[in-house]
Amino acid sequence: MINFIKRAAILPLIALSITAHAQQNTSTEYTLTIIHNNDVHARLDQVTMSGSSCTTKDAEAQKCYGGFARMAGMINQIRQQKATQPLLVLNAGDFFQGSLFYTYYKSAALWPFVNYIKFDAVTLGNHEFDNGVAELVQFLNNSKDLNMVVANINAQQEPNLNKFIKKSLVINQKGEKIGIIGLITPETPILSSPGSTVTFQELKNSLETEVKVLEAQGVNKIIALTHIGLAEDIKLAETVRGVDVYIGGHSHSLQSNQRKEAVAPYPIVVKTPSGDPALVAQAYYAGIYLGNLEVTFNDKGVPVRWQGEPILLDHTVPQDQQVLSMVKELSEPLQVFRQRQVGTTETELVGSREICRHQECNLGNLISDALLFATQKQKTQIAFQNGGGIRTSIPKGPINYGQILEVLPFSNSVSVFGLKGSDVKLALENGVSRAESTTNEGTGRFLQVSGLRYSWDATKPVGSRILSIEVKTANGQFVLLDEQATYVVVTNDFLRAGGDGFSVFKEKAINPIDNGMNLEEALSSYIQHLLDNKKLVSPAVEGRIKRQN
Secondary structure, eight states: OOOSSOHHHHHHHHHHOOSOOOOOOOSOOEEEEEEEEOOOTTOOSOBOTTSOBOOHHHHHTTOOBOOHHHHHHHHHHHHHHTTTSOEEEEEOSOOSSSSHHHHHHGGGGTHHHHHHHTOSEEOOOGGGGTTHHHHHHHHHHHSTTOOEEOSSEEOTTOHHHHTTEESEEEEEETTEEEEEEEEEOTTHHHHSOOOTTOEEOOHHHHHHHHHHHHHHTTOOOEEEEEESOHHHHHHHHHHOSSOOEEEOOSSOOBBOSSOTTOSBOSSEEEEOTTSOEEEEEOBOSTTSEEEEEEEEEOTTSOEEEEEEOOEEOOTTSOOOHHHHHHHHHHHHHHHHHTTOEEEEESSOBOOOHHHHTTSOOHHHHHHHHHHHHHTGGGTOOEEEEEGGGOOOOBOSEEEEHHHHHHHSTTOOEEEEEEEEHHHHHHHHHHHTTTTTOTTSSOGGGOEEEESEEEEEETTSOTTSOEEEEEEEOTTSOEEEOOTTSEEEEEEEHHHHTTGGGOHHHHHHOEEEEEEEEEHHHHHHHHHHHHHHTTOOOOOOOOSSEEEEO
């Protein structure tokens, strides 16, 4: 399914997209293998397919994927196999944020592994700025010989950062020059915390300017290493001449020619303004896949053949033992960290399945409010949290981080996207579609909310149960939902990807971005914010959800 690219735009691209493209060519050819990943989000250890922490039970069921030990093992294996052939290993940003490792260690959890893998080039993701410039500089200071490329950033007012960043670089691979240009999303100031001293430029002009710089050096094979999202990569490929391959990140897109859940083929083939093809590839997120693209160029630097498929890093992939030891060493202090006190609640936070999967619950309200608070810079209006994602209650009294992890154990990240009012209604209909009885399966889809209130009738047919929806305005008033308007919605990445039957999110989300921050961290930060502002942690059931009959 294609979820975030307009269908009218993507269908011609799919028609063009093929695993291998043959073109008659008698001149000298050059074949390059590109191994790549993106949006690892501090998943040092293995995870489930959704990116959540891998339990002992998951491991026994062979349902654990990724982790830096598998990533390093596979990369080393490929490097050995192709020791005499041209090969690049690239990363498209967002090493930071997304696991307890980052929450506890910050960038110190990541640079030892980056040094071990030795990427040929890396670009910045927006989440590299989540803890400001200082944390990013610390990461770069400790990352040895890291080629960081970003063409559309101005960090001249931050000399400690600026010295590490190149707009582009040229790598000589087996006698041929390969140019690599980096790009980061211009929305980074909205999505993260770079401060006022770092600015971000428009994408197209930045890319075109650097293409000319490389071509002036005699480079005719150019890769754009981007953290801007798959849709933006396609737009650039359609309008910019001279870039042959886009290796991207940011939208957490699974491209594949084999997996039915993929959002697009691997790679997408786009016709550039010159008429030559450009290849666009991304490799999901959380280190679950490793992109593997082989491109053959003619002597003019034009791709003439290509093939590839992301490698699933499942239980059959051996783990690098040295890296595995490094991960285990970092894991041990986290058990103590779980006991860290977050705050105090003045009332029991009710998270029982009998309540939160069928009606409004105060813990659901607190989590939904935390989602809006965590994404206020993105001007979110409506928050959704599935009742099935709330796994237990928290008694009145002190709250430690371990209790929050018990409530929200899946390491889900926060997702933001636009959604038409009519699709908001469809989502709510799905939420109440099985909520009339506690004996039903699938009641975990029931939606706890913030920023709106709704009523529903359990006696009506599925799909026609929602009676009214009101959205909260900036001045605190509630007005009827406008089905033609577009609202900015925040939820967790499980629902955004279509989990619990929310295909409306997967198919109708407008410009979805997985924020990177984990849900448990959003809740913890919100509780601390309330206490810092001398507000009680005492959420109430206040009529956000009303059931008729």
